[in-house]
Structures are given as structure tokens and as C-alpha cells.
Amino acid sequence: MDKLLELWLASGIYNISAGQALMMVIGLVLLYLAIRKNFEPLLLVPIGFGGILANIPEAGLAFSAVENAIHFAKPEVLSALAGVLGVDSADPYTVLHAYKEASHSVHTAATDIALDAGYSNGMLYNFYLVAIASGAAPLVIFMGVGAMTDFGPLLANPKTLFLGAAAQFGIFATVLGAVGLSVLGIMDFSIQDAAAIGIIGGADGPTAIYVASLLAPQLLGAIAVAAYSYMALVPLIQPPIMRALTTVEERKIKMHQLRHVSKLEKIAFPVLLLILVALLLPDAAPLLGMFCFGNLMRECGVVDRLSDTAQNALINIVTIFLGLSVGSKLSADKFLDVQTLGILMLGIVAFGIGTASGVLMAKLMNKLEGGNAINPLIGSAGVSAVPMAARVSNKLGLEANPQNFLLMHAMGPNVAGVIGSAVAAGVMIKFVG
Amino acid sequence: MDNLLSEGLNLMVFGMGFVFVFLTLLVISTAVMSKLATKYAPAPAVKPVKARPTAAAQSASAATKNDELIAVMTAAVHKYRS
Numbered sequence: 422m423d424k425l426l427e428l429w430l431a432s433g434i435y436n437i438s439a440g441q442a443l444m445m446v447i448g449l450v451l452l453y454l455a456i457r458k459n460f461e462p463l464l465l466v467p468i469g470f471g472g473i474l475a476n477i478p479e480a481g482l483a484f485s486a487v488e489n490a491i492h493f494a495k496p497e498v499l500s501a502l503a504g505v506l507g508v509d510s511a512d513p514y515t516v517l518h519a520y521k522e523a524s525h526s527v528h529t530a531a532t533d534i535a536l537d538a539g540y541s542n543g544m545l546y547n548f549y550l551v552a553i554a555s556g557a558a559p560l561v562i563f564m565g566v567g568a569m570t571d572f573g574p575l576l577a578n579p580k581t582l583f584l585g586a587a588a589q590f591g592i593f594a595t596v597l598g599a600v601g602l603s604v605l606g607i608m609d610f611s612i613q614d615a616a617a618i619g620i621i622g623g624a625d626g627p628t629a630i631y632v633a634s635l636l637a638p639q640l641l642g643a644i645a646v647a648a649y650s651y652m653a654l655v656p657l658i659q660p661p662i663m664r665a666l667t668t669v670e671e672r673k674i675k676m677h678q679l680r681h682v683s684k685l686e687k688i689a690f691p692v693l694l695l696i697l698v699a700l701l702l703p704d705a706a707p708l709l710g711m712f713c714f715g716n717l718m719r720e721c722g723v724v725d726r727l728s729d730t731a732q733n734a735l736i737n738i739v740t741i742f743l744g745l746s747v748g749s750k751l752s753a754d755k756f757l758d759v760q761t762l763g764i765l766m767l768g769i770v771a772f773g774i775g776t777a778s779g780v781l782m783a784k785l786m787n788k789l790e791g792g793n794a795i796n797p798l799i800g801s802a803g804v805s806a807v808p809m810a811a812r813v814s815n816k817l818g819l820e821a822n823p824q825n826f827l828l829m830h831a832m833g834p835n836v837a838g839v840i841g842s843a844v845a846a847g848v849m850i851k852f853v854g
Numbered sequence: 855m856d857n858l859l860s861e862g863l864n865l866m867v868f869g870m871g872f873v874f875v876f877l878t879l880l881v882i883s884t885a886v887m888s889k890l891a892t893k894y895a896p897a898p899a900v901k902p903v904k905a906r907p908t909a910a911a912q913s914a915s916a917a918t919k920n921d922e923l924i925a926v927m928t929a930a931v932h933k934y935r936s
Contacts, residue, residue, distance in 0.1 A: 579884040586877040593866040600862030612861045685891045848869040
């Protein structure tokens with residue numbers, strides 16, 4: 422009978438908290454959206470599954486060794502931890518709080534105690550340490566994105582870079598919005614949190630995760646989920662804004678065929694971009710450096726094997742671990758918070774403003790060039806979200822005029838948006854990091 | 855609290871300004887680079903020379919393939935009829 426009781430006490434049903442149950446449901450919803458509705462399935466399947474794993478009661482997959490030790494609360498371990506962390510009481514909650522505030526050296530000491538007592542890091546926590554806390558996974562993915570990106574349309578019409586710049590206004594407007602919410606006392610975001618939330622407006626998953634891991638790791642789960650779900654919703658969010666800001670005549674504008682871009686130009690561009698980053702904004706060097714490296718591998722033509730690995734096998738492997746690591750941040754104690762609601766709301770505002778400012782910038786450029794050269798629809802592609810945003814531009818163009826193919830023209834601002842959001846990320850890291 | 859707001863405003867003005875300055879410089883340097891590239895490495899001139907032999911080779915191989923195909927087909931037709 423004792424054994425039976427022990428089994429019951431260790432079971433998931435006995436231990437599950439309401440928060441964990443709710444988070445498991447959220448994980449299932451993410452899986453549903455990914456599998457049934459095809460919302461960014463490559464990321465939401467691992468994220469949703471990771472979220473479910475992270476909330477399995479007693480398994481502690483998303484927790485560090487110390488958090489697991491505190492959870493099981495053996496008195497002698499707790500008092501040893503309290504001693505190292507410099508708190509008087511061995512109350513689990515106080516110890517946990519002190520652990521989260523502790524400096525790195527204290528952290529290490531506490532981890533040693535927990536490891537000696539036989540506790541270990543959860544699997545997802547280890548994935549998180551290797552993939553995200555180290556900054557490696559988003560950067561490797563960025564290299565793969567670089568290897569997949571064709572800068573041809575951008576090089577044929579470099580002015581479209583301005584559209585990529587204008588669309589980043591969404592990022593900064595959202596920072597102001599988040600700060601405003603804190604000032605009004607509705608939410609409690611620091612300037613670092615605000616910057617990390619704003620980056621959702623860059624519509625670039627790896628950039629958002631990279632910035633969040635540096636500036637606001639405690640918000641990473643919500644930020645990543647918001648970024649990827651809104652990227653999947655681009656075909657729903659953007660068209661109403663684009664229609665509202667353009668006239669039918671503007672949407673009908675046909676653009677000139679793009680000129681041929683030579684191989685030499687394509688090879689020189691990533692090098693040129695790298696030099697500019699090195700000279701002006703070293704803080705963006707990790708992101709744009711890897712991006713340029715990936716692109717150079719693609720274009721130089723002598724390392725096709727490396728380029729092939731970067732854009733296929735490697736990016737797939739890293740995506741699996743990145744998704745699971747993000748999922749680990751969906752544990753109930755970290756995700757269920759009013760702040761998450763705020764982040765989801767601000768994220769969609771960021772997207773909307775970014776789209777609008779891209780379209781407005783394209784309208785302005787069109788006016789300056791005589792009113793019949795640039796279709797304002799391509800402006801919205803400046804938010805990045807490659808290639809979804811460009812496809813949306815193309816679709817709306819075809820709606821206004823069935824002969825009007827904007828896809829290649831929209832790819833220019835689209836990849837410019839990737840560069841723009843990486844630059845914006847570098848600025849954020851520089852100013853508030 | 856006002857401090858936070860001014861920090862946010864600062865971030866917005868400088869951040870947006872910097873993004874524009876950076877991308878403007880990128881536009882200018884890309885345009886210069888493209889000009890230089892097309893001036894010193896006129897790629898299109900090389901293309902037709904290369905294209906001809908490959909096109910000829912392709913049509914040649916296509917011709918032999920056609921011959922083979924016809925031979926196979928006649929053989930098959932003969933067999934079927936007999």
C-alpha cells in the first residue's frame with residue numbers, strides 16, 4: 422500500500438498545477454496551429470512540443486539543477502543553498518528569488534552544490550544553455566538565411582533599401598509604446614524589455630530571439646512565440662493596412678523589369694556590407710557578420726558544399742534545438758504573466774506600424790520619381806518576414822491588375838528588411854545592452 | 855518614470871536615424887560598387903562565346919538521343935507487328 426501511495430504521489434496527475442495544465446493546452450494549441458493551419462510549422466512544432474515537455478510536472482525538464490533542487494526542497498540542500506546565496510531563511514521561495522538575482526560566480530557556486538546533491542539540469546535547460554544562452558543558434562540560423570538569400574533584386578534596385586529602413590519604424594514606435602505602458606503604470610517593462618519587445622516588429626525570428634536573449638531573457642518565450650505567430654499571420658495582418666494606405670491607381674503601377682546583376686556584384690555585396698558594419702556598427706557584427714558569411718558562401722561559387730549544408734542540413738538541425746529551447750521558456754512560472762499579454766499586443770502593433778511606414782515610404786519615393794515608377798505595395802515587404810511579405814505584395818498587385826507581377830520587385834525591400842532589422846538590433850544592443 | 859520615457863524617445867530618434875544613415879551609406883556604396891563592377895568586368899561580353907558551343911553540344915546530344923529513340927521505337931514497332 423505504501424508503494425502504491427508513493428507512485429500516486431509521484432504521478433503527474435497528483436502534482437500538476439493549474440498553470441502547467443494551461444500551458445500544456447497552449448502547447449497543444451500551438452501544435453494545432455502548426456499542423457492543421459500550417460502556421461510556421463518548422464518552428465511552431467518544436468516550440469509547441471517543447472512547451473508541453475517543459476510543463477510536465479516533477480520532470481523539471483526546463484529547470485536548472487538548482488531550480489530542481491529547490492523544487493524538491495530537501496532541508497539540508499536548501500540550507501546549503503541559502504548559505505551560498507546569502508539569504509537567512511531556507512524557505513524555497515526566498516532561495517529561488519535570491520538564485521535568480523545572483524551574480525554569475527554565486528550562480529556557479531549554487532550550481533555546484535545542487536550537482537553535489539545529485540540534481541542535474543533538465544534536458545531542455547541544457548538545450549537552452551547551448552543553443553540560445555550562448556547566442557549560437559540564432560546566429561547559425563542567420564548564416565543559413567544568408568546562404569538562402571539572393572541579393573540580385575536588391576542590387577538591381579538599391580534604392581529599395583530605404584523601404585527596408587522605413588519599415589523598421591515599427592520596432593522603435595513599439596519600444597516607445599512599451600515604455601509608455603510602463604510610465605502609465607499598466608505594465609512594468611524596463612527599457613531593455615521594451616527594446617526586446619520592439620524587435621518583434623522586425624518580423625525576423627532569429628533576430629528577435631538573439632536580441633531577447635541578450636536584453637530580456639525572461640521574456641524570451643513570449644517574444645519568440647509572438648514573433649513567429651505574427652510572421653505566420655502576415656497574409657492576414659498586412660493586406661488591410663496596405664489597401665487602406667494606397668489607391669487603386671497606385672496598386673496598378675507596373676514596375677520596370679529588373680536589370681541583370683553580374684556575379685561579381687553579388688560576390689562583392691556581402692563583403693561591402695561587412696566592411697560597413699565593421700566601420701560603423703560593431704554591435705551588429707555577430708548578426709550581419711554571419712549573414713554576410715552565409716551569403717558569400719552562396720555567391721562565391723567555390724564552396725557549394727558548405728553553402729548547401731548551411732542552408733539545408735545545418736539550419737534544420739539548429740532549428741530543432743532552437744524550437745525546443747524556446748519551448749523550454751514556455752514553463753508556467755515564466756510564461757503565465759500579464760506581461761505576456763502586453764507583449765502579444767505590442768507585437769501586433771509593431772507589425773502594423775512597420776507595414777504602414779514601409780508603404781508610406783514607398784508612396785513618397787514614388788512621388789519623388791514622377792508618380793509611376795514604384796508600386797507602393799512593395800513597401801510593406803520591408804518588414805522582412807522573407808518571403809511571405811513579398812508574396813503578399815505580389816498577391817495584392819495581381820488583385821489590382823492581373824498582369825502585374827511584383828514578386829521580384831518586392832524581394833528587394835524584403836531582404837533589405839532583414840538587413841534593416843539586424844542594424845536596428847545592433848543599435849538596440851549598443852544603446853541599452 | 856519620465857526618465858524612462860525620454861530614454862525611449864532617445865532610442866527611437868537615434869535608432870531610426872542610425873538605421874537610415876547606415877542604409878543610405880549602403881545604397882551609395884552599392885551603387886558605386888555596381889558601377890565599378892560593370893565598368894571593369896563587363897560580364898555579358900563573355901557570355902555569347904561560351905553559350906554557343908554548349909548550345910551546339912546540347913543540340914548534338916539531343917540529335918543522337920533522337921536517333922536512338924527512333925531506332926528503339928522502330929524495333930519495338932517491328933516486334934509488335936510481327
